[in-house]
Amino acid sequence: MSSSYFPGNDDPEIEVPTFDDNESLAGMVHKVSNYLIQVIPLVPFTFDQMRTSSAGYPLRPLITSLSENAHNQKIVCALMISKYQFSNVSEDDWGLNESRGYACEYVAWQFLTYLSHREIIDFLLRELPSPRKNSSVLAAAETGSAGFAQSTGYHSPGVIDERTPLLAGSSLDSPFVGLSSRRDGRSGKETKTSSNTPEELCIFEQFSLFAGLNALEIATIAHAKKFLSQNVVQRIIDDIWNGEVIFWDTLSLYSKKEPKIFNRRLVTQSLTGNPMADGVCVF
Known part of the structure; x- marks a missing residue:
């Protein structure tokens, strides 16, 4: 089947969404959902079809735009929330919303492949702010x-x-x-x-x-199994399991939860008092 069959390839009326650094999560989810509804309007596809055939071609403009311009660390959260919403639509004619959910996973996965290891940690593990009690x-x-x-x-x-x-x-x-x-x-x-x-x-x-969750946790809630199974995501999960990525560098009243690469050198120094202790890792 020719790639020109798929809507969204060269349609000038379908505008690729852009995201400001300070854009609200609700606004980002709205843009992502609207775009995917436009580029997947008629024919449902599986994740594997998007990955291995021209069925994923209409999603390339969004992936390219994100890889070049997206600095808002809530974008993967927005894609996983969109996946959750598409998966929970009560009426899914012809499986279109299921396909749009797969598209969220596909775009999120492809976007991560353009990032460095440090950036992937930030986009996957930075938590959405928790609620304000005096709101x-x-x-x-x-x-x-x-x-x-x-x-x-x-x-x-x-x-x-x-x-x-x-x-x-x-x-x-x-x-x-x-x-x-x-x-x-x-x-x-x-x-x-x-x-x-x-x-x-x-x-x-x-x-x-x-609120208070990171993209990896939201992906779990959304049952984004295809996304979670990709190597780029599994490496981060393995790093967390092996203690290479931590969320607390100290345990004190003023500690702040933040994803970091484990700095073995600092820990060794604190235990031995030896400023020349071996082991190097970057926060």
């Missing part, structure tokens, strides 16, 4: 999101139980929801504010499931 959106969501869901028919994509992260979800100045702004009449300065619109509360509830 004004949190108060509105706790008191009103249930009523909003009933009135609109919206329901969170995840099953809510005692294991579901609390709705200390995110404020409007978080990566999940975009900022609104207003102008202070006295100072004339534009300030960021939370308007608590129904749409923003809906986004807040929808993404609260993923």
Whole structure:
């Protein structure tokens, strides 16, 4: 079958999404989902077909754009959340949404192949910010999101139980929801504010499931088995298992959880007091 059969190859009307460094997670998921719906509108494909045949050709413009321009470390999280959403659509005519989910895995995998080992660690293991306990959106969501869901028919994509992260979800100045702004009449300065619109509360509830998680964890929730099985991802999993990648370099009140390459030299020095101890690793 000729590659020209597949939509999205040379269609000027399908714009490849770009992502700002500070773009919200919700905005990124929206762009990714819309693009994949446009380039996979008619014919479903498996992951292996995308990998081994011209079925993956319509995804190349997005992969190329990400490899050249994407610096926002939430992009792999956005792709895995899109995978989760496509996989949980109740009606999947002809398996199109399943194929779009596979496309999320394929794009994420191909994107990682362009990165260095250090960059892969950052894109896979940097956690999305945890909820802010004093968020004004949190108060509105706790008191009103249930009523909003009933009135609109919206329901969170995840099953809510005692294991579901609390709705200390995110404020409007978080990566999940975009900022609104207003102008202070006295100072004339534009300030960021939370308007608590129904749409923003809906986004807040929808993404609260993923707060505090990294792309690897979200991929597990999304059952992105094809993505997780790729060598570039398995190497990171092996490094975590073998202690080559760590999340805590010290255990103190002021320690911050952050993915790092294990620095054997620093640990040896701290144990022996020998500044010339062997072992080199880069943070």
